[in-house]
Amino acid sequence: MWDYTDKVKDHFLHPRNVGEIENPDAEAEVGNITCGDALRLTLRIDKKTGIIQDAKFKTFGCGSAIASSSVLTELLKGKTVEDARKITNKEIAGFLGGLPREKMHCSVMGQEALEKALANYLGEEAPEEHTHEEGEIICHCFGVTDSLIARVVRENDLHTVEEVTNFCKAGGGCGMCHPSIEDIIAQTHGAQATQIVETQKKKVLTNIQKITLIQQTIDREIRPQIQADGGDIELIDVVGNRVLVGLRGNCAGCRTAQFTLQHAVEAKLRELVDEDIFVEEVRE
Amino acid sequence: MKTIYLDNNATTCIDPIVLDKMMPFLKDRYGNPSSMHDFGGTVMHDVDRAREQIAGLINADPREILFTSCGTESDNTALLSALESYPDKRHIITTRVEHSAILNMCKHLSKKGYSITYLPVDHEGMIDLRQLEEAITPDTALVSIMYANNETGVVYPIDKIAQIVKERSVLFHTDAVQAVGKLPLDLKELPVDMLSLSGHKLHAPKGVGVLYIRRGTRFQPYIIGGHQEHGRRGGTENVASIVGLGYACEIAQKHMDYENTEVKRLRDKLENALLSIVPNSILNGHREMRLPNTTNISFEYVEGEGILLLLNEKGVCASSGSACTSGSIEPSHVLRAMGVPFTAAHGSIRFSLSRYTTEAEIDFVIKTVPPVIDRLREISPFWGKDNLAVR
Structure with a gap:
């Protein structure tokens, strides 16, 4: 049972401003169905005064995700864009009388949507899809970047991987990124980060060596993870830097397969074989 | 409301009859069943009656019933006993859909160097018996496959599974926590070596479980202490709950x-x-x-x-x-x-x-x-x- 405050319950049971503004002046979507929560925020902004006149949301997620979105829209109405940019996840959680620690990521999702919507309004470059914001993806399971992790660590004074997972989900999946998250925590708090060993310059490979190395990397580093999810991967061909693979089992036809290919398979091959590799799926 | x-x-509610049968042991009859005096010693008769009632529900011998504190303890005991009884074997086969009492113990064991095969399931939650057959090796100490899944209710063909495993002379355990009391079980017919059940899933109280151990199965205790349960599990019996579980089994049969x-x-x-x-x-x-x-x-x-x-x-x-x-x-x-x-x-x-x-x-x-x-x-x-x- 989650310990929700009366305010959270109220905003979950009676969410304010549900819906979508037609032809909005600002809009943003964060999260996705795979991760278990997603928020679409639309704003009506008076261009002369810069005041947010209306805000609406649609949210897929748990009780506190819906409550956080509802409160966010209430906080936004009547604020100038400039003031709205200052809203933090702490404020969202605070307005709700606090959230359970495990649920703090819901308030972070609200803040992310807001940032993205305002960037959209101000014509700033929108962060790429699947990444919470710009930066290098650290947690591939949930697509969380180093910059987001650093920010939740800084703004909420977090010290453990578990806390980081509570606030932005990073590290909540396979657990492979835990050392990187620990590094970010150390760096953010100004401590001496674990020494990063420069990866050795890779020597030039012959085609046969390269194919063998790709096969080995898939077998050792990639297949076990994919099999753990009930799928499988098969190397079909290597044409220059194009690596053609087939996805089998649960992966075949999975909505997140493309994501897996780019962020798990391609990233691994780039790291261990060649930086210029790109992976393509061959469907049967 | x-x-x-x-x-x-x-979990389930306690059957009112079960609660009535338990009450004397929470009030006046608080004696320790291990005591020499009648006040305590006669309580052992009640514990043994419960053993018979439980054996009756699953058609087992009362001597094959070992009382534990819960389903998790029964599961953990089965796994660890198998590994300790066959110290040369370092492989366990289970499924990807087991209860965490099995899965997390297996994860723990794999960190200690044991190898674990997690059989996959299809979209309906069923396992492929050929994959099970192929997974068994001379190194396999135990196969543990649940009787029924707690989340989906899917029931596994334990008769066929047990047969495959026993043909290869490997120990077989099933977590039947969700099945006992809901499905008729006959352990004289079903060749499983060990089976876990839990009281609070069949209208008995929380805090009592059973590990059925077929006679002749090699066994090593998990909880080490006094001579209770013929030295197979130390610790003073949870008498009231054990008595409750006995009656709960009798009622479940009806x-x-x-x-x-x-x-x-x-x-x-x-x-x-x-x-x-x-x-x-x-x-x-x-x-x-x-x-x-x-x-x-x-x-x-x-x-x-x-x-x-x-x-x-x-x-x-x-x-x-x-x-x-x-x-x-x-x-x-x-x-x-x-x-x-x-x-x-x-x-x-x-x-x-x-x-x-x-x-x-x-x-x-x-x-x-x-x-x-x-x-x-x-x-x-x-x-x-x-x-x-x-x-």
């Missing part, structure tokens, strides 16, 4: 037909109604090979916790495989193993009935659930006319 309890795979006819009928009524009324709802698990009391339905494009909270407002208790309700970040390992897409896994709800569930309660739930799903879908950004076209 009346509570409608459809979460009987999580209700076995009811469970497989009337409870099943109500389950089917609920399931068929929800699947037909709510668009984009999907049944999880094999439709036939299933416990009579369990249904697991995914409502696409909404999240399980929200459904549970709104049902809670109406007094309806159920559970969900959604990430947000399990305290973890990822949704149910059972549904993930079955390849249930994320669109559906996050919105899965398990309703588990009991012999106390009434028709009026089921009718109320049938009326209550659809508007709850509609309400959350109105808030969901993924719900719209496009979704309807997809399926």
Whole structure:
């Protein structure tokens, strides 16, 4: 049972401003169905005064995700864009009388949507899809970047991987990124980060060596993870830097397969074989 | 507000008769069954009667019944005993959909150097018996496969599985926590070596479990202490709960037909109604090979916790495989193993009935659930006319 405050319950049971503004002046979507929560925020902004006149949301997620979105829209109405940019996840959680620690990521999702919507309004470059914001993806399971992790660590004074997972989900999946998250925590708090060993310059490979190395990397580093999810991967061909693979089992036809290919398979091959590799799926 | 309890795979109410039978041991008859004096010593007769009652339900010998504190202890004991009894063997076979009492112990053992094979399941939650056959090696100490799955209710062909495993002379354990009391079990016919059951899943109190150990099976204790349970488990007996479990088993036997006819009928009524009324709802698990009391339905494009909270407002208790309700970040390992897409896994709800569930309660739930799903879908950004076209 989650310990929700009366305010959270109220905003979950009676969410304010549900819906979508037609032809909005600002809009943003964060999260996705795979991760278990997603928020679409639309704003009506008076261009002369810069005041947010209306805000609406649609949210897929748990009780506190819906409550956080509802409160966010209430906080936004009547604020100038400039003031709205200052809203933090702490404020969202605070307005709700606090959230359970495990649920703090819901308030972070609200803040992310807001940032993205305002960037959209101000014509700033929108962060790429699947990444919470710009930066290098650290947690591939949930697509969380180093910059987001650093920010939740800084703004909420977090010290453990578990806390980081509570606030932005990073590290909540396979657990492979835990050392990187620990590094970010150390760096953010100004401590001496674990020494990063420069990866050795890779020597030039012959085609046969390269194919063998790709096969080995898939077998050792990639297949076990994919099999753990009930799928499988098969190397079909290597044409220059194009690596053609087939996805089998649960992966075949999975909505997140493309994501897996780019962020798990391609990233691994780039790291261990060649930086210029790109992976393509061959469907049967 | 009346509570409608459809979460009987999580725990059940104590049968009033069971509670009555327990009370003397919580009041006047507090003696220790190991004592020499009659005041304590006669209590052992009650513990042994419970042993007979439990053996009666699963057609075992009373000497094969070992009392534990819960299903988890029974599962842990079975695994560790097998490894300690066969120290040369370092391999265990189980499935990807076991209860965490098995899965997390296996993870722990793999860190200690044991190798574990997790058999996959298909989209209906069933395992492939050929894969089981292929996985058994001379190094295999134990095969542990659950009798029925707690989340989906899927029932595994334990007779066939046990036969395959025993032909290869490997120990076989089954976690039957969800099956005992709901399905008839005959251990004289079923060649399993060890079987776990738990009191509070069949209207006995929490805090008591059983590990059945077939006579002649090599065994090493997990809890080491006094001579209780013939030296197989130290610790003073939880007498009142053991007595309760004995009567609960006797009563379960009497209700076995009811469970497989009337409870099943109500389950089917609920399931068929929800699947037909709510668009984009999907049944999880094999439709036939299933416990009579369990249904697991995914409502696409909404999240399980929200459904549970709104049902809670109406007094309806159920559970969900959604990430947000399990305290973890990822949704149910059972549904993930079955390849249930994320669109559906996050919105899965398990309703588990009991012999106390009434028709009026089921009718109320049938009326209550659809508007709850509609309400959350109105808030969901993924719900719209496009979704309807997809399926």
